[in-house]
Amino acid sequence: MTSAIGTTKQASGVTTPQRPRRAARRLDVNKATMLALIAPSVVLLLLINAYPLVSAANQSLHNGTLISSGSFVGLDNYRSVLTSPQFWQAAEFTLIFTIVGVFGSWAVGLGLALLLQTDIPGRSLLKVLLLLPWVVPIVVSATSINYLVATPSSPVPSLFHALGLGAPLFLANPGWAKVTVCVYKIWVSFPFMMLMASAALSSVPDTVYEAAQMDGAGAVARFRRITLPMIARPTYISWILMTIFCVNDFPTIYLLTGGGPISATTTLVVLAYRTVFQNFLVGPGVAIAFLMTLALVVVSVVLYRQIRKAAFH
Amino acid sequence: MTALHETVAAKPQAAPHAHVARKDPKRWLRFALALIITAVALVPVAVVVLLALRPATGSTSHAFITFENLINVFRTTDTPIWLANSLAVTLGTVVVAVAVAAPAGYVLSRGRSKAVSGYSLLLFVIQSLPVITAVIPLFILFAKLHLVDNLIGLGIIYVGVSMSVAIWMMAAYMDSIPISLEQAAWIDGASLFRGFRSIVLRNSLPGILSTAIFTYLVSWNDYLVAIVFIRTETKFTLPLGVESFFQQNVTDWGDVMAVAIVMMAPPILIFAFLHRYFSVGGIGGALAGT
Numbered sequence: 001m002t003s004a005i006g007t008t009k010q011a012s013g014v015t016t017p018q019r020p021r022r023a024a025r026r027l028d029v030n031k032a033t034m035l036a037l038i039a040p041s042v043v044l045l046l047l048i049n050a051y052p053l054v055s056a057a058n059q060s061l062h063n064g065t066l067i068s069s070g071s072f073v074g075l076d077n078y079r080s081v082l083t084s085p086q087f088w089q090a091a092e093f094t095l096i097f098t099i100v101g102v103f104g105s106w107a108v109g110l111g112l113a114l115l116l117q118t119d120i121p122g123r124s125l126l127k128v129l130l131l132l133p134w135v136v137p138i139v140v141s142a143t144s145i146n147y148l149v150a151t152p153s154s155p156v157p158s159l160f161h162a163l164g165l166g167a168p169l170f171l172a173n174p175g176w177a178k179v180t181v182c183v184y185k186i187w188v189s190f191p192f193m194m195l196m197a198s199a200a201l202s203s204v205p206d207t208v209y210e211a212a213q214m215d216g217a218g219a220v221a222r223f224r225r226i227t228l229p230m231i232a233r234p235t236y237i238s239w240i241l242m243t244i245f246c247v248n249d250f251p252t253i254y255l256l257t258g259g260g261p262i263s264a265t266t267t268l269v270v271l272a273y274r275t276v277f278q279n280f281l282v283g284p285g286v287a288i289a290f291l292m293t294l295a296l297v298v299v300s301v302v303l304y305r306q307i308r309k310a311a312f313h
Numbered sequence: 314m315t316a317l318h319e320t321v322a323a324k325p326q327a328a329p330h331a332h333v334a335r336k337d338p339k340r341w342l343r344f345a346l347a348l349i350i351t352a353v354a355l356v357p358v359a360v361v362v363l364l365a366l367r368p369a370t371g372s373t374s375h376a377f378i379t380f381e382n383l384i385n386v387f388r389t390t391d392t393p394i395w396l397a398n399s400l401a402v403t404l405g406t407v408v409v410a411v412a413v414a415a416p417a418g419y420v421l422s423r424g425r426s427k428a429v430s431g432y433s434l435l436l437f438v439i440q441s442l443p444v445i446t447a448v449i450p451l452f453i454l455f456a457k458l459h460l461v462d463n464l465i466g467l468g469i470i471y472v473g474v475s476m477s478v479a480i481w482m483m484a485a486y487m488d489s490i491p492i493s494l495e496q497a498a499w500i501d502g503a504s505l506f507r508g509f510r511s512i513v514l515r516n517s518l519p520g521i522l523s524t525a526i527f528t529y530l531v532s533w534n535d536y537l538v539a540i541v542f543i544r545t546e547t548k549f550t551l552p553l554g555v556e557s558f559f560q561q562n563v564t565d566w567g568d569v570m571a572v573a574i575v576m577m578a579p580p581i582l583i584f585a586f587l588h589r590y591f592s593v594g595g596i597g598g599a600l601a602g603t
Contacts, residue, residue: 033505034424037416038432041480044413048447048473049439055450066453112350120344126351128588132358135584137534139552140573143559144357147364147566187354248443251536255556269445276449277541289446300441 060286066276070283077283078291087288089263090271094292097182097253097267098246102239104186109193114223116194117201127198134191142255145184146171174264177257181265185252189245193238200234201227236307240300247296268292361577365570382571386558392572394547395554399576402464402550403532406471410479410528411521413472418483418520419509423492433484436477444474448541455542462544470542471532479524486520487513522590526583533580551576 060077064070081087112130116123133141149156149170161167170180204227212222228235250269253259259266259274266274268288276285366378369385386392421433451470452461460466494516495508503511536552543553555576559569584591 030505034420037506037509038420040413041417041476042432044473044476045435045439048451048470048476049442051454052447052450053442055454056446059450066456112347115343115347115350118340118343120340120347122344123347126347129351130354131584131588132581133354135580136358136361136577137552137580139534139536139555140361140577141357143555143569143573144360146559147360147570148357187357190354244441248445250445255536269443272445272449273537273541282449282453286446286449289443289449293443293446296441296443 056286056290059282060290061283063283065280065282073283077287081284081287081291086263086266086271087268090266090268090288091295093178093265094247094267094269096178097185097249097265098243100182101185101189101246101249102242104182105189105193105242106197106235106238108186108190109195110197112190112194113197113201114227116198127194130194131191133187134189138188138251139255141188142184142251145180145256149180171257172261174261177261177265181253181256184256185246185249188252189242192245193242196234196238197231200231204230233307236303240303240307243299243303244296247292247299358577361570361573364566365574367567369565369567382567383574386568386571386575390558390568390572391546391549391554392558392575395549395551395572396575398464398548399533399551402468402471403529405465405468406475406532407525407528409468410472410475411483411525414476414479414483414524415514415517415521416509417480418485418487419513421480421484422487423495433481436480440477440481444537447474448538452541461542462548463542464548464550467539467542467550468532470538471528471535474535474538475528475531479528482524482527483517483520486517486523490516519590522587526587526590529583530580533576 059069061072061074062070063073063076116127116130120126148154151157152161152167152169154170157167157170168176170176208226208230209222212226217225247267248269249267250273253265253267254270254273257265259270263271269292272285272288272292275281275288279285365382366380367382368376368379369382421429448470455461455463455466458466460469490513494512495503498508498512499505534552535550536556539550539553540556543549546557549557551572555569555572558572562569
């Protein structure tokens with residue numbers, strides 16, 4: 001597609017060949033129109049996205065509060081954050097939460113996409129129903145999970161008890177709370193992965209499979225040698241997006257456990273939120289958010305490179 | 314970039330091996346498996362509906378299903394106010410976001426200068442930044458502007474948060490509208506703006522709808538921005554209302570789930586009727602970090 005402005009130049013060249021000056025003026029008018037069309041979004045992005053980033057960078061170097069800007073402390077905030085055990089504990093759980101969230105939801109989503117790709121009755125209805133965990137607001141589903149698992153007499157612990165598996169404290173025991181939060185995240189995210197995988201799978205031509213089948217390739221071999229490589233690119237994209245969603249996720253954890261018990265399920269976002277809005281330490285809180293952003297950018301870039309590699313294959 | 318541009322309709326695709334599968338004895342086995350997984354996955358959703366419609370303990374009603382809890386929360390709690398607040402904020406956000414994103418999307422779709430592609434890349438970077446990083450300085454700024462504990466302030470942030478993905482979605486849709494239509498109009502003397510308004514915008518309704526659904530979900534589902542910026546109970550949006558009501562009435566599940574169903578119903582209804590316009594990247598973004 002050619003440039004709109006360039007095209008207009010040709011267009012006005014056609015209509016007004018004898019009046020180049022008018023054509024030039026028209027080009028300026030078009031530039032001004034383009035600017036006017038994009039200006040509101042630029043203003044908003046400067047206010048809501050660029051200004052906070054610059055301001056946050058500044059705050060992370062000061063010891064201010066929510067009402068005073070404080071004095072310059074250099075890299076002290078980063079130093080205190082990087083030497084605090086809470087930070088590393090939160091970083092570790094963020095990593096676990098993200099890895100389990102990304103690959104757990106991917107495995108479930110891809111499995112279901114493969115299952116629903118085959119000819120089974122009512123599969124389009126099942127597909128729509130399976131997207132519901134994603135459509136339901138987190139506040140609502142977290143409340144529901146609370147009802148299901150929170151106390152020893154809740155339905156799920158009761159079921160465990162009836163099956164002779166004991167009655168685990170899904171939210172009160174640190175280990176179980178981690179498991180619960182991760183499983184909940186997979187439940188929320190698998191529909192997204194299923195949609196991405198379905199879209200990718202439907203772009204693989206049937207003839208490829210038919211040829212492989214004739215060559216005597218089994219189902220597992222077809223999946224590993226054909227399906228996976230052919231959907232590599234969309235798969236990497238879905239991993240990147242899900243990594244971003246998991247690292248940035250606040251409500252899934254905060255609404256279910258509040259980061260507890262004893263900060264077992266505190267991720268970096270939850271820690272940053274608590275540092276600023278519950279302990280009123282703006283500088284260290286912003287520093288945590290910044291370090292998290294940095295890690296996220298690094299991971300995204302590494303995965304992005306994988307995409308480009310996959311694109312070459 | 315591609316992922317966010319792919320609008321995937323949840324339409325049924327032709328079965329790849331339909332003729333083979335008809336005789337497949339494993340077909341019903343797979344059906345049973347899919348059915349069981351779906352049933353398990355829907356338990357948390359079903360629980361909300363069942364508890365909300367179950368007669369409260371001590372109720373005189375013997376009906377299996379009752380709207381008592383729903384009527385009760387509308388009469389005795391702030392639920393109507395929360396609902397009104399949520400509707401006002403989301404509606405305002407959707408209108409402003411589409412009004413800003415549609416023209417910007419047009420520039421992104423038609424402009425091919427370096428500045429435009431740089432802007433496109435910037436939007437991608439911005440949308441992956443954690444909302445928490447922006448929320449802290451904005452809280453301090455908005456406190457000075459008296460926009461904290463203010464629904465308009467909340468709406469402004471929602472527009473900003475959803476802006477980059479919204480512009481991308483609009484640009485992606487407008488890419489599918491052939492430029493030749495505008496070229497013809499330009500030759501006839503139409504201005505660039507006229508081409509945008511009466512040709513591109515007029516043919517972009519599905520794209521506008523997708524973008525509107527996306528921004529609606531961002532603002533309707535958001536919890537993080539709301540909990541930071543809203544303080545007074547009468548200004549709560551539904552997520553804050555559901556959460557605070559749950560904390561105060563932890564054992565009164567019928568009423569808690571009745572408030573929850575008020576919050577859950579609109580997205581589900583929109584999904585049920587408009588799922589063709591749900592975009593993969595868009596909805597993914599709707600749930601990222603809010």
